[in-house]
Amino acid sequence: MVVCRNIAEVREYVKREKSDNHKIGFVPTMGALHDGHLSLVKNAIGKADCVVMSIFVNKIQFNDKKDFEKYPRIFDEDFKKAEEAGVDMVFLPDDEMMYKNHKTYVDVEYLTETLCGKYREGHFRGVYTVVAKLFNIVTPDIAFFGQKDIQQALTIEKMVFDLNMTVEIEICPIIRDLDGLALSSRNVHLSADERKRALSIVGSFEIVEEMIIRGELSANSLKKEVEGQIGASSPKKIDYISIVDYNDLHEVDDLSNKAVLAVAVYYGDTRLIDNMIIDIAGEKKCVY
Ligand code: AMP
Numbered sequence: 001m002v003v004c005r006n007i008a009e010v011r012e013y014v015k016r017e018k019s020d021n022h023k024i025g026f027v028p029t030m031g032a033l034h035d036g037h038l039s040l041v042k043n044a045i046g047k048a049d050c051v052v053m054s055i056f057v058n059k060i061q062f063n064d065k066k067d068f069e070k071y072p073r074i075f076d077e078d079f080k081k082a083e084e085a086g087v088d089m090v091f092l093p094d095d096e097m098m099y100k101n102h103k104t105y106v107d108v109e110y111l112t113e114t115l116c117g118k119y120r121e122g123h124f125r126g127v128y129t130v131v132a133k134l135f136n137i138v139t140p141d142i143a144f145f146g147q148k149d150i151q152q153a154l155t156i157e158k159m160v161f162d163l164n165m166t167v168e169i170e171i172c173p174i175i176r177d178l179d180g181l182a183l184s185s186r187n188v189h190l191s192a193d194e195r196k197r198a199l200s201i202v203g204s205f206e207i208v209e210e211m212i213i214r215g216e217l218s219a220n221s222l223k224k225e226v227e228g229q230i231g232a233s234s235p236k237k238i239d240y241i242s243i244v245d246y247n248d249l250h251e252v253d254d255l256s257n258k259a260v261l262a263v264a265v266y267y268g269d270t271r272l273i274d275n276m277i278i279d280i281a282g283e284k285k286c287v288y
Pocket residue numbers: 028029030031035036037039040144145146147148149172173174175176182183184185
């Protein structure tokens with residue numbers, strides 16, 4: 001596995017791969033790799049000839065300075081995991097290279113008025129800016145994002161469409177731990193008790209799935225159930241429990257169109273997000 005620390009090296013590497021007619025698959029991450037990240041790599045291997053991963057803790061997407069400072073940075077472990085998973089090249093830029101005298105930012109309107117966009121001021125602007133920069137540096141044919149961060153994935157698709165970028169976006173399933181908790185680099189901050197209580201999130205999804213299969217289509221009733229389940233686990237704070245339209249990410253009253261049930265909940269100081277895609281016309285009505 002090749003490790004590139006500067007942009008010129010990446011361009012040189014990608015140029016060589018493309019001259020061999022290799023399709024470039026790209027997995028952007030902030031490191032502290034877990035099986036969720038590695039599942040994106042697996043998907044990339046299936047669809048591309050050369051897999052590039054970036055590892056960059058992107059300061060400008062952190063609206064909370066403490067969260068940025070305590071974000072796990074374990075690059076040597078990451079390199080090992082990436083190599084074992086089959087990554088061909090890792091791009092590891094630093095702040096100076098990405099943001100020295102930086103004045104240009106990318107934003108996606110309307111779709112960021114809800115969910116995390118509403119609660120994390122400036123977060124997505126930082127995400128789109130770094131992703132646009134990384135796309136311009138790596139010039140991938142196809143880039144892989146997790147359903148875990150559904151608003152991020154869907155709005156990056158929108159950015160790509162609106163800005164006429166040529167990269168294809170693939171959204172990959174949420175990978176969960178054996179107990180059902182969605183894998184996240186932030187899970188290491190949970191105490192054993194917080195982690196146990198956090199299982200109310202996936203527990204509430206299971207109940208909602210049963211309700212939907214039984215024919216419940218009222219967003220309000222489903223939301224109330226989730227609020228009850230998660231509320232009973234004594235979270236420190238709930239940012240949102242929302243059911244939004246899959247395409248415009250605004251709240252809906254019923255489930256006649258494809259929708260997303262999304263939650264953001266704090267246990268201790270750790271903010272967890274999780275979601276379920278609901279498509280009552282689909283073969284599988286609930287995907288989480
Ligand atoms: P991050 O390092 O948190 O920025 O995540 C990098 C990519 O991994 C994003 O596209 C995430 O959506 C994806 N990801 C994070 N956690 C999971 C998970 N549990 N399952 C699938 N993909 C994930």
